[in-house]
Amino acid sequence: MDDIIIVGAGIGGLTLGLALHAAGIPCRIFESALEIRPVGVGINLLPHATKELAALGLEPALAEASIATADATFFNRFGQLIYQEPLGRAAGYEHPQFSIHRGDLQRILLEAFVARAGRERLNTGHHCTAVEQDEAGVDVHFSNAPGGTSRTVVRGRAAIACDGIHSAVRRQLYPGEGEPCYSGVNMWRGVTRWKPILSGASMVRAGWLSHGKMVIYPIRPAGADGLQLVNWVAEIETPVYRKRDWNRPGAIDDFIGAFADWHFDWLDVPAFIRSADSVLEFPMVDQDPLPRWSFGRATLLGDAAHPMVPRGSNGAGQAILDARALVSALLEHTDPAAALASYEQQRLDATARVVLANRANPPDAILREVFQRTNDRPFKDIDDVISRDELVGLTESYKRIAGYSKEALRG
Numbered sequence: 001m002d003d004i005i006i007v008g009a010g011i012g013g014l015t016l017g018l019a020l021h022a023a024g025i026p027c028r029i030f031e032s033a034l035e036i037r038p039v040g041v042g043i044n045l046l047p048h049a050t051k052e053l054a055a056l057g058l059e060p061a062l063a064e065a066s067i068a069t070a071d072a073t074f075f076n077r078f079g080q081l082i083y084q085e086p087l088g089r090a091a092g093y094e095h096p097q098f099s100i101h102r103g104d105l106q107r108i109l110l111e112a113f114v115a116r117a118g119r120e121r122l123n124t125g126h127h128c129t130a131v132e133q134d135e136a137g138v139d140v141h142f143s144n145a146p147g148g149t150s151r152t153v154v155r156g157r158a159a160i161a162c163d164g165i166h167s168a169v170r171r172q173l174y175p176g177e178g179e180p181c182y183s184g185v186n187m188w189r190g191v192t193r194w195k196p197i198l199s200g201a202s203m204v205r206a207g208w209l210s211h212g213k214m215v216i217y218p219i220r221p222a223g224a225d226g227l228q229l230v231n232w233v234a235e236i237e238t239p240v241y242r243k244r245d246w247n248r249p250g251a252i253d254d255f256i257g258a259f260a261d262w263h264f265d266w267l268d269v270p271a272f273i274r275s276a277d278s279v280l281e282f283p284m285v286d287q288d289p290l291p292r293w294s295f296g297r298a299t300l301l302g303d304a305a306h307p308m309v310p311r312g313s314n315g316a317g318q319a320i321l322d323a324r325a326l327v328s329a330l331l332e333h334t335d336p337a338a339a340l341a342s343y344e345q346q347r348l349d350a351t352a353r354v355v356l357a358n359r360a361n362p363p364d365a366i367l368r369e370v371f372q373r374t375n376d377r378p379f380k381d382i383d384d385v386i387s388r389d390e391l392v393g394l395t396e397s398y399k400r401i402a403g404y405s406k407e408a409l410r411g
């Protein structure tokens with residue numbers, strides 16, 4: 001009854017569970033899946049998020065499983081270098097940027113939660129269907145699976161919906177919200193085992209959305225064969241897309257034409273794509289920021305609260321920052337409703353700014369500027385196209401909005 005009920009054992013829910021446990025606040029996590037399997041492909045944790053995970057004692061485990069990403073490197077579709085900047089510790093941050101397989105990240109969080117809080121505090125096969133509340137507590141309703149007929153109700157002090165982009169609780173709170181906003185860009189995501197590209201810790205962005213853009217970065221250290229697991233995303237503007245589903249398989253022939261002549265000295269892109277272990281398809285969608293997340297003893301966190309297009313490596317990070325803010329608010333206020341309201345006040349506007357910046361001016365705005373100014377032609381000298389100050393300005397302004405400028409983290 002005194003527990004905080006966490007709905008969803010994804011990145012946000014597990015981080016929240018670990019942070020609550022560390023603060024001495026009892027919680028239980030309820031996850032829809034019967035078994036937590038290593039699904040997804042690559043994900044990035046920027047220094048604002050790795051700072052929080054380090055505070056939970058997770059940096060060594062993360063460092064072992066991931067790549068400490070050292071540079072962001074931007075090219076046009078002719079393979080010409082536009083801009084390069086250091087990232088994470090290489091850029092002088094106190095905390096690293098980690099690029100990691102989502103399954104590895106979830107496993108590290110899950111193992112830590114089970115070891116610290118106890119296996120009995122993690123309940124799988126619990127699909128949330130509704131949340132109800134009265135003066136004294138919340139009742140969270142579950143079925144044994146999506147559409148399942150076996151029902152249970154769990155009572156707690158507050159309910160935190162960390163149930164991701166298809167959040168049942170968000171749907172309950174905003175029944176008329178409608179479909180997600182399609183950005184006009186469809187994505188194909190995959191992983192390929194490949195020898196280290198550029199520095200072996202580079203995050204590459206190349207091309208532009210109208211004819212095809214690639215994002216490429218390694219997510220696991222090289223094995224004995226010298227190959228890294230390299231994540232890639234192909235992004236192309238098209239009116240054609242299918243409903244969002246993290247696990248929908250994709251077909252290489254649907255998009256490889258856009259990259260057919262991308263044979264660069266630093267990577268043969270078509271050969272790299274064709275060597276993929278797996279390919280998934282996902283539309284680039286988000287939802288308009290909500291006016292409110294907290295309703296008495298219930299609130300939203302992570303993608304359930306603020307789904308964003310993945311153009312700034314910030315989805316997981318913002319969920320982790322939400323968790324930290326919520327725990328601070330619960331420590332500060334004995335009344336859970338007051339705590340949830342204070343959490344919303346700290347995080348709603350901040351994350352809305354990231355959602356909107358990801359639509360308009362994420363870091364890859366650099367590629368758009370060069371694409372437009374060169375009329376999609378090769379350049380002789382990048383300095384004739386765009387000044388270094390302007391390039392730095394574009395990336396620094398996003399860092400400030402998303403909360404990971406060096407000044408913000410030092411503060």
Ligand SMILES: Cc1cc2nc3c(=O)[nH]c(=O)nc-3n(C[C@H](O)[C@H](O)[C@H](O)COP(=O)(O)OP(=O)(O)OC[C@H]3O[C@@H](n4cnc5c(N)ncnc54)[C@H](O)[C@@H]3O)c2cc1C
Nearest residue numbers: 008010011012032040041127128163164246302303315316
């Ligand atoms: C299967 C999957 C694959 C993903 N792959 C990638 C990827 O490759 N790259 C990337 O950048 N991001 C990926 N994401 C999204 C990424 O994890 C999030 O954007 C981000 O980390 C924020 O985390 P979150 O905890 O808010 O949501 P998520 O990490 O999505 O976690 C939500 C959790 O809630 C559970 N859940 C959903 N509905 C219910 C319900 N009704 N009741 C109980 N539990 C529920 C889900 O099973 C999931 O475990 C993936 C998410 C999922 C679920």
